[in-house]
Amino acid sequence: MIDEAKYAAVYSILMLGLIVEILIAIDRSALGAFADAGILAIAVLQALFIFMVYMHGRYGPRPVAVFAVISLLTVLPLFIALLYSVVMPHHGSLP
Amino acid sequence: MVDWHPLKRWLFTTNHKDVGILYLFTSLYFFVAAGLLALTFRTQLALPSNTFLQPDEYNQAVTTHGLLMLLWVLTPLGAAFANYFVPIQIGARDMAFPRLNALSYWVYLSSGLLALSSFFASGGTADWGWTTYAPLNTVEFSPQVGGSMMGLALMLLMASSIVSTVNFLVTIFRLRAPGMSLMRLPLFTWGWIFTSLLMLWAFPSFVSALSLLIADRAFGTVFFTSPQGGSLLWDHMFWFFGHPEVYVLLLPGFAIVGDLFSTFSRRPLYAKKIIIPCFAIASILSFTVWAHHMFMTGISQSLLEAFNITTELISIPFAIIVLAYILTLRGGSIRFTTPMLFAVGSLGLFIIGGVTGVFNSSVALDTAFRGTFWVVGHFHYTIVGGGLTGLFAGLYYWFPKITGRMYNERLGKIHFVIYMIGFNLLYFPMHLLYDMPRRIFTYDASTGWGPLNLLITIGGFTFGISQLIMFANLLWSARRGPQASQDPWGGYSLEWGVPSPPPEFNFPEGVPVVSATGVTYRPVAAANGGHAMANGGHAYGGHGGESSEEHWSRWPVVTAAGAGIALWGVLMGVPALILGTVILAVSFVGWGYESLRGREAIEAIGEKWPFDRLENLSLGMWLFIFGEIAFFGTLFGAFVFLRMNSPLSGFAWPQPGSVHNIFFGGFNTIILLTSGLTMVFALMFARQGSYRGLQGSLVATFALGAFFMVNKAFEWKELFASGFTFSTNPASSIYYVLTGVHGAHVVAGLTALTYLMVKALKARSTTEAGASVEIFGIYWGMVDAVWVFLFPLLYLL
Numbered sequence: 001m002i003d004e005a006k007y008a009a010v011y012s013i014l015m016l017g018l019i020v021e022i023l024i025a026i027d028r029s030a031l032g033a034f035a036d037a038g039i040l041a042i043a044v045l046q047a048l049f050i051f052m053v054y055m056h057g058r059y060g061p062r063p064v065a066v067f068a069v070i071s072l073l074t075v076l077p078l079f080i081a082l083l084y085s086v087v088m089p090h091h092g093s094l095p
Numbered sequence: 096m097v098d099w100h101p102l103k104r105w106l107f108t109t110n111h112k113d114v115g116i117l118y119l120f121t122s123l124y125f126f127v128a129a130g131l132l133a134l135t136f137r138t139q140l141a142l143p144s145n146t147f148l149q150p151d152e153y154n155q156a157v158t159t160h161g162l163l164m165l166l167w168v169l170t171p172l173g174a175a176f177a178n179y180f181v182p183i184q185i186g187a188r189d190m191a192f193p194r195l196n197a198l199s200y201w202v203y204l205s206s207g208l209l210a211l212s213s214f215f216a217s218g219g220t221a222d223w224g225w226t227t228y229a230p231l232n233t234v235e236f237s238p239q240v241g242g243s244m245m246g247l248a249l250m251l252l253m254a255s256s257i258v259s260t261v262n263f264l265v266t267i268f269r270l271r272a273p274g275m276s277l278m279r280l281p282l283f284t285w286g287w288i289f290t291s292l293l294m295l296w297a298f299p300s301f302v303s304a305l306s307l308l309i310a311d312r313a314f315g316t317v318f319f320t321s322p323q324g325g326s327l328l329w330d331h332m333f334w335f336f337g338h339p340e341v342y343v344l345l346l347p348g349f350a351i352v353g354d355l356f357s358t359f360s361r362r363p364l365y366a367k368k369i370i371i372p373c374f375a376i377a378s379i380l381s382f383t384v385w386a387h388h389m390f391m392t393g394i395s396q397s398l399l400e401a402f403n404i405t406t407e408l409i410s411i412p413f414a415i416i417v418l419a420y421i422l423t424l425r426g427g428s429i430r431f432t433t434p435m436l437f438a439v440g441s442l443g444l445f446i447i448g449g450v451t452g453v454f455n456s457s458v459a460l461d462t463a464f465r466g467t468f469w470v471v472g473h474f475h476y477t478i479v480g481g482g483l484t485g486l487f488a489g490l491y492y493w494f495p496k497i498t499g500r501m502y503n504e505r506l507g508k509i510h511f512v513i514y515m516i517g518f519n520l521l522y523f524p525m526h527l528l529y530d531m532p533r534r535i536f537t538y539d540a541s542t543g544w545g546p547l548n549l550l551i552t553i554g555g556f557t558f559g560i561s562q563l564i565m566f567a568n569l570l571w572s573a574r575r576g577p578q579a580s581q582d583p584w585g586g587y588s589l590e591w592g593v594p595s596p597p598p599e600f601n602f603p604e605g606v607p608v609v610s611a612t613g614v615t616y617r618p619v620a621a622a623n624g625g626h627a628m629a630n631g632g633h634a635y636g637g638h639g640g641e642s643s644e645e646h647w648s649r650w651p652v653v654t655a656a657g658a659g660i661a662l663w664g665v666l667m668g669v670p671a672l673i674l675g676t677v678i679l680a681v682s683f684v685g686w687g688y689e690s691l692r693g694r695e696a697i698e699a700i701g702e703k704w705p706f707d708r709l710e711n712l713s714l715g716m717w718l719f720i721f722g723e724i725a726f727f728g729t730l731f732g733a734f735v736f737l738r739m740n741s742p743l744s745g746f747a748w749p750q751p752g753s754v755h756n757i758f759f760g761g762f763n764t765i766i767l768l769t770s771g772l773t774m775v776f777a778l779m780f781a782r783q784g785s786y787r788g789l790q791g792s793l794v795a796t797f798a799l800g801a802f803f804m805v806n807k808a809f810e811w812k813e814l815f816a817s818g819f820t821f822s823t824n825p826a827s828s829i830y831y832v833l834t835g836v837h838g839a840h841v842v843a844g845l846t847a848l849t850y851l852m853v854k855a856l857k858a859r860s861t862t863e864a865g866a867s868v869e870i871f872g873i874y875w876g877m878v879d880a881v882w883v884f885l886f887p888l889l890y891l892l
Binding site: 003004007008011014015017018021022024025026036037040042043046047050051053054056057063064067068070071072074075077078079081082083084085086087088 | 246296300327328331382383385386394395396397399480602641705706707714717718720721722724725727728731732733735736739740743751752758761764765768769771772774775776872873876877879880883884886887890
């Protein structure tokens with residue numbers, strides 16, 4: 001019964017997150033410049049709940065969580081470099 | 096009566112040593128092929144204004160040489176030794192997933208044959224250089240079907256490598272013998288851990304890049320042909336894989352050198368506790384240096400400075416390792432046998448490669464050297480000098496263990512001398528050609544490059560001939576060489592404690608128990624806490640009543656053949672595509688049938704830290720998902736790049752709701768997330784022992800997943816009808832690729848779910864089905880987690 005309640009609660013949170021995301025997208029004025037960040041933050045939280053509750057099952061999550069974080073950190077430099085490649089001025093013509 | 100037993104053995108074996116030998120022969124075969132290609136284009140460059148090759152032929156030869164050497168020779172040659180020796184070095188009887196191990200090999204072979212067959216396609220094979228730079232890789236500049244075939248071959252190879260990586264990591268983390276703590280692992284196994292981790296996180300990003308490339312070439316998407324993506328996007332995605340790949344090539348050979356220095360100087364490895372963290376630091380830093388290949392692409396000054404610093408930083412751990420290796424020799428009783436000569440030679444060549452690499456890390460110097468033969472010389476000193484020479488040291492070192500016979504020492508030393516002369520004649524003069532562009536098929540005599548090029552070509556042929564001495568020596572010695580003892584070198588790792596060659600399951604005396612004072616062996620029941628092993632109580636070592644045929648499986652080779660034929664058929668004709676698909680489908684059924692009989696269970700009985708509480712399959716699934724994070728992470732990175740670049744390049748990204756129906760997307764999200772809930776309910780019911788609940792939940796998950804896909808297909812149809820096609824703009828291209836690869840994951844999940852439902856129906860208990868349900872649940876959770884990002888990215892932002 002405890003498991004059922006836990007899974008149902010997480011499902012409710014995911015649904016709530018989805019509704020809030022759509023509401024923000026429809027009416028961005030409420031959050032203004034933070035609308036996109038708000039939507040992405042909700043997505044991150046949803047993924048976190050799925051990872052913590054739906055995915056790790058009965059096993060200890062610690063080493064898995066550590067490796068998952070390392071996996072995310074691995075692609076982080078790529079994100080930063082891709083963003084920088086676009087938003088920062090290019091160094092101009094080459095000799 | 097023909098005896099088919101030997102043929103069946105090599106086709107169907109799942110034994111890690113057999114698979115290692117298959118890798119060894121195949122990688123050396125591709126080495127010969129790549130070497131002949133190199134001699135071909137070196138002949139072309141030997142003289143000014145030479146017409147030995149036409150420009151297209153030259154480009155194809157250079158491209159295929161580079162790709163073969165890096166991906167089908169060096170990495171698999173390391174994998175050959177890893178397959179053969181890592182299980183023995185950790186005290187295991189086999190890999191964690193022997194059938195997957197065999198599958199990795201056959202898919203590797205299949206991908207290599209696909210790559211070579213592209214030469215015979217109309218217009219020849221890929222001609223864009225091994226870096227596959229955009230826009231050379233696009234249909235406009237490389238219309239030949241052979242280019243697409245090479246792309247598919249690369250994807251197949253990446254799949255093989257990722258599966259192999261997962262297998263190795265589970266094996267090393269979960270199957271170590273009692274007392275075999277991580278710090279007691281030989282350096283080669285440590286090197287292979289980091290190699291595997293690099294492959295796990297770097298190779299998926301190449302799969303992402305190839306996915307976009309193949310989408311461009313096959314479906315007309317505009318990732319690398321539009322100003323929003325273009326060559327810069329390819330450069331980032333490719334080199335994010337490409338630079339860690341350098342360390343994938345280097346680390347196995349480099350680690351072998353460390354072990355050999357220790358063995359042949361009769362000294363413990365100096366500062367092993369520092370060397371291993373240095374391997375780790377170098378591996379981490381290898382993900383932060385890739386843009387030094389892009390100093391001339393126009394990226395911002397701040398990025399140039401950042402990557403200049405990280406590239407110089409990465410030389411520090413390697414400098415420490417080199418010093419530790421040299422200090423290992425101090426005071427030792429050094430024996431200059433052939434393996435040791437190659438080890439010393441490898442370190443010397445690597446130092447030259449490393450020093451010239453520091454030149455390249457400087458933005459100022461790199462601006463002068465980029466795209467010249469200086470760079471070619473540098474990376475060959477690093478990869479061939481440090482990597483391949485180290486692996487050849489390993490080949491001589493382990494030859495007696497693999498064959499049970501000694502090679503000819505005199506011929507080995509002659510090989511070494513000619514190898515070093517040839518190598519340095521071949522690659523050192525390239526540094527003097529720092530003003531000669533590397534991507535030209537000929538040059539005029541007035542440039543003055545002729546004499547050095549002739550010298551380089553002579554060096555190339557000398558280097559090539561030296562390999563013939565090695566092949567002759569090893570092939571002759573394998574049959575007629577003197578018998579090798581169990582430990583001809585005085586080695587310290589576990590493989591030297593078993594007979595040469597090792598028996599089928601490695602440890603005839605029982606389970607090795609490792610301690611500070613040495614290795615003892617104890618019977619399997621005692622080591623296993625008195626419990627029978629999962630594979631029916633077979634002995635840990637020796638045959639123990641277990642025949643090798645019991646571990647044969649025909650499905651790995653059949654699956655790989657099906658995949659290769661199907662991919663070949665994608666480009667060459669529907670009949671081959673259908674045939675390949677049918678073979679694949681049959682093989683999947685075969686796998687499921689075999690698995691139901693539980694033939695590949697290998698019990699974990701020793702050290703398992705840090706994954707003590709995970710089962711082998713769970714850990715394997717998690718590792719696969721870590722790779723998926725890199726795969727989808729790179730695709731998300733491409734999305735961000737295209738999106739951010741759009742306003743700057745004159746393209747207005749569609750506003751939310753203008754193309755996609757937010758509510759329809761939201762509805763489909765509810766469907767998928769609900770399937771996630773039914774999936775965890777399935778696991779819950781399995782644990783509670785409720786058959787009806789388990790079966791009902793699995794069926795509900797399947798129905799919801801299928802409904803999600805039907806909706807997605809409907810959405811695609813509507814979008815196409817409205818003119819939003821693959822090639823409309825970057826927004827449409829990335830939408831179709833992201834939803835397409837996610838959809839492919841859903842379909843793969845539904846296929847696995849079908850198997851699970853059958854298993855749940857046949858299972859004797861819900862507990863038996865529960866383990867599989869849990870592993871599938873992890874996968875399905877990942878599919879959900881990816882979608883919770885895709886929905887806002889594609890529909891809301």
